[in-house]
Amino acid sequence: xxxxxxxxxxxxxxxxxxxxxxxxxxxxxxxxxxxxxxxxxxxxxxxxxxxxxxxxxxxxxxxxxxxxxxxxxxxxxxxxxxxxxxxxxxxxxxxxxxxxxxxxxxxxxxxxxxxxxxxxxxxxxxxxxxxxxxxxxxxxxxxxxxxxxxxxxxxxxxxxxxxxxxxxxxxxxxxxxxxxxxxxxxxxxxxxxxxxx
Amino acid sequence: xxxxxxxxxxxxxxxxxxxxxxxxxxxxxxxxxxxxxxxxxxxxxxxxxxxxxxxxxxxxxxxxxxxxxxxxxxxxxxxxxxxxxxxxxxxxxxxxxxxxxxxxxxxxxxxxxxxxxxxxxxxxxxxxxxxxxxxxxxxxxxxxxxxxxxxxxxxxxxxxxxxxxxxxxxxxxxxxxxxxxxxxxxxxxxxxxxxxxxxxxxx
Numbered sequence: 001x002x003x004x005x006x007x008x009x010x011x012x013x014x015x016x017x018x019x020x021x022x023x024x025x026x027x028x029x030x031x032x033x034x035x036x037x038x039x040x041x042x043x044x045x046x047x048x049x050x051x052x053x054x055x056x057x058x059x060x061x062x063x064x065x066x067x068x069x070x071x072x073x074x075x076x077x078x079x080x081x082x083x084x085x086x087x088x089x090x091x092x093x094x095x096x097x098x099x100x101x102x103x104x105x106x107x108x109x110x111x112x113x114x115x116x117x118x119x120x121x122x123x124x125x126x127x128x129x130x131x132x133x134x135x136x137x138x139x140x141x142x143x144x145x146x147x148x149x150x151x152x153x154x155x156x157x158x159x160x161x162x163x164x165x166x167x168x169x170x171x172x173x174x175x176x177x178x179x180x181x182x183x184x185x186x187x188x189x190x191x192x193x194x195x196x197x
Numbered sequence: 198x199x200x201x202x203x204x205x206x207x208x209x210x211x212x213x214x215x216x217x218x219x220x221x222x223x224x225x226x227x228x229x230x231x232x233x234x235x236x237x238x239x240x241x242x243x244x245x246x247x248x249x250x251x252x253x254x255x256x257x258x259x260x261x262x263x264x265x266x267x268x269x270x271x272x273x274x275x276x277x278x279x280x281x282x283x284x285x286x287x288x289x290x291x292x293x294x295x296x297x298x299x300x301x302x303x304x305x306x307x308x309x310x311x312x313x314x315x316x317x318x319x320x321x322x323x324x325x326x327x328x329x330x331x332x333x334x335x336x337x338x339x340x341x342x343x344x345x346x347x348x349x350x351x352x353x354x355x356x357x358x359x360x361x362x363x364x365x366x367x368x369x370x371x372x373x374x375x376x377x378x379x380x381x382x383x384x385x386x387x388x389x390x391x392x393x394x395x396x397x398x399x400x
């Protein structure tokens with residue numbers, strides 16, 4: 001395993017292999033997932049904590065949008081500041097990245113990594129069903145991400161900020177999105193069934 | 198009891214400390230998503246082939262848990278419900294946006310939050326999803342001026358079912374909790390039916 005010169009892909013593989021495999025310990029299988037109710041209660045308590053401490057719930061797409069705005073600003077500040085959609089981001093002296101949502105997203109990244117690594121669920125891999133090739137799966141992944149970015153921006157929030165957070169306070173628009181999200185996903189399931197089944 | 202929450206809005210700490218809190222809350226959020234199995238696209242999309250309804254169970258459990266804790270702490274006089282940020286309703290863009298989120302979810306395999314966990318646990322398709330998401334985010338502002346009319350269509354302000362239904366919020370939350378428990382029995386029944394109908398589909 002250990003070579004002096006290793007390719008980037010091997011370094012990536014080693015990074016995601018988790019501490020036990022990196023140390024050459026005997027390979028044990030992944031630990032079992034939590035029951036959906038246990039994980040749901042933890043998620044609900046975290047959501048409540050966000051309300052109790054910050055007065056705001058959880059989110060993901062808003063923070064990514066701020067990263068995009070910062071990238072635009074880095075590339076061409078005049079262009080970024082001229083975009084109508086970013087007008088609320090570029091006010092005052094502070095950075096567009098100094099925001100609650102962004103620090104929360106960094107926490108998600110590290111929390112997800114730590115949890116997966118300690119449960120031996122972290123591994124460089126491609127998630128797909130048996131009836132589709134890697135290229136097809138990656139194309140769908142890119143397209144799905146693109147479509148969801150538009151969905152989240154049009155609706156002012158994604159599955160975290162609206163479907164979960166808004167619904168927990170029974171916001172009418174968020175509950176509508178809860179229903180439409182499941183409807184859209186079930187409608188699409190038949191069309192993309194070769195990807196997953 | 199004394200009204201103390203939301204702690205940040207009651208000025209228990211400042212903006213810099215809020216970022217540390219946000220990081221801690223995010224860390225727990227990422228942990229919960231990963232423990233549920235939401236770092237992997239097959240677990241997430243199984244919901245829509247009926248043989249594993251974990252997505253529905255986790256989300257509804259989380260919604261009910263938070264709702265009961267929020268309404269109970271508001272009823273106890275600890276939390277000012279009116280100070281919580283609640284997204285305003287814009288019904289038409291939310292109908293279309295919700296549909297697009299659903300379509301993209303079964304195609305892409307992730308949502309924005311879970312894609313971050315998938316990247317953190319080594320999913321290559323998750324990394325591609327994030328690239329696609331940023332591509333969408335890059336294009337959207339360029340077309341925003343043409344879309345702005347629709348973006349603001351059907352604005353109803355901040356409106357919740359707590360405003361609409363003339364019952365104490367804690368009672369409403371308890372009713373929703375009972376509905377959730379009933380729906381979990383239904384979801385488990387559907388899982389069993391689907392696994393008999395399509396035996397090759399396994400969680």
